[in-house]
Amino acid sequence: MSDCPKCNSKAVYDPPQTVFEDYYHPQHVDVVHQVQVIRRHHCVPVYHHTTTVSVKDVFCGDFEGQNARTASLRGKRR
Template identity: 50%
Template sequence: MNYHQALAGAGMGPGNNVAGANTGGEFCPDCPTQTMYDPPVTLYEDVYHPQLVNVVHAVNVVKQHHCCPVYNHCYTYSETDVMARGKKARVSSAKRAKKSTKKRSRK
């Protein structure tokens, strides 16, 4: 039996014979007032406060190096000095060889 059930069974609930208990009327002036203490009731109220939490995220950077062709065009030059012989066209060595064979065959 809990506390509230004990009070109801002590003549304080419906069907009791205490004058004015249910009607809200006045009690007998000859009865002294008594003080009664209810056992304490614990109430919990949740109160939230911000709390700074440092979260460290580790990041590992991997640099991948790749070779890709970048064309650098280089040119080499060579120079040759030759003497020009007037306006007469130079005869190729093949033509000269033909002429010399013709001359030999005539003889």
């Protein structure tokens, strides 16, 4: 290609290209985390020990074979 004085220069244009310049800015966004508390109640057996006492008189020796009335009368005379 030579610089010929008879050749006029001309311009050819391609279709425009779009170039994006992205700018990012912080945006406040609240994220709400919901927590549900469930109070569960359970019955738990707690043992309380109770003692009952019964008293029984048993006569031995000299009182053996006698009825209770006779034994009680002899005890009172002494």
